[in-house]
Amino acid sequence: MYLAELSYKVVADTSFSRAEATIRLYTEALIFNGNVLGREFPTAWQQDRFSSRLVIPTENALHRSHLSTRALQAEQQLMAAGLAYPKLQVLGMDIMSQHSSNSAAEALVLFTTFSDNCSPLRNLADLAPLPLYQFQPASGVDHESLIRWQIQFQALDEVQQQQKRVLKKSAENSLQQYQSVLNQQGRQLAGRISRRNQLPVYYALYSGSSKNCAAEASKPCPGCGGSWRLDTPLLALFDFKCDNCHLLSNIAWECQTP
Known part of the structure; x- marks a missing residue:
């Protein structure tokens, strides 16, 4: 597992409540598809952007090809709420989590x-x-x-x-x-x-x-x-x-x- 940060830059007029609602909607879509693990995602306001800390199962878990239809739709709502597409930074392996299997799965x-x-x-x-x-x-x-x-x-x-x-x-x-x-x-x-x-x-x-x-x-x-x-x-x-x-x-x- 990996610790990652998603940042959402503000690119148009918005409000804290609207930004929070759309970020939550997007993150929940990632959770329900297994792109993100757990149910807590601390999010901070940093001058011109919101930043969330997340745990992901693989380094490429948030690649667009792995996202569900629900996540892609929630991503569009971020733009409608005045936020840019999220920018990902993988911070490193999460030493507190179990790591994904490297073996081929036959069962x-x-x-x-x-x-x-x-x-x-x-x-x-x-x-x-x-x-x-x-x-x-x-x-x-x-x-x-x-x-x-x-x-x-x-x-x-x-x-x-x-x-x-x-x-x-x-x-x-x-x-x-x-x-x-x-x-x-x-x-x-x-x-x-x-x-x-x-x-x-x-x-x-x-x-x-x-x-x-x-x-x-x-x-x-x-x-x-x-x-x-x-x-x-x-x-x-x-x-x-x-x-x-x-x-x-x-x-x-x-x-x-x-």
């Missing part, structure tokens, strides 16, 4: 955690994130539906990680129950992305706790009921893999030997 996995600031679409070869703009979205002109799913997943994951959980088991149940609304949405998104990109896309089903640790290692696939235990954990993380259901999971964390 993908939909996987995210509360601490991630990266694409939820990972390369199954190394679990490194892949820029979303490189793939056809599940639906529409960009990946908004996938990003909104990720936001909900990460929020619930952060809640269930707390020692004093105000929602008790509700958050964890949404994350690990196969038929939860969250996981149904995630599996549907994975399936649509798979079909549109002609690549297998696995869904990582979280497993944190279990009612029966003795039977945890031999539990069947929740999708088809078949055997899916791997002889050796995949990527040192996934103990289960079902090629029929395109599902990955782990032995519940509380049942694993330290």
Whole structure:
């Protein structure tokens, strides 16, 4: 990942509120297409321009050929609001972020955690994130539906990680129950992305706790009921893999030997 700065020079009469609204619209379009990572974009006024700090997945993530129709339309609104086309300066690699996969992707996995600031679409070869703009979205002109799913997943994951959980088991149940609304949405998104990109896309089903640790290692696939235990954990993380259901999971964390 890279830290970058986008500057918007004022070239015609405008106002702070109008400039802020159009910059926000443009940046959100970049976020929903995977050109920009995260949801915060500090923006400062600097004499004759506005400057925003952003994290991007690759150095060329903001090349016009990678932009969605929505982003290109938002770019035109910048001009209408008295701002020039944004000027990009890549400041360097972001040492606080995960870096995009350099391996060829023959299969993908939909996987995210509360601490991630990266694409939820990972390369199954190394679990490194892949820029979303490189793939056809599940639906529409960009990946908004996938990003909104990720936001909900990460929020619930952060809640269930707390020692004093105000929602008790509700958050964890949404994350690990196969038929939860969250996981149904995630599996549907994975399936649509798979079909549109002609690549297998696995869904990582979280497993944190279990009612029966003795039977945890031999539990069947929740999708088809078949055997899916791997002889050796995949990527040192996934103990289960079902090629029929395109599902990955782990032995519940509380049942694993330290």
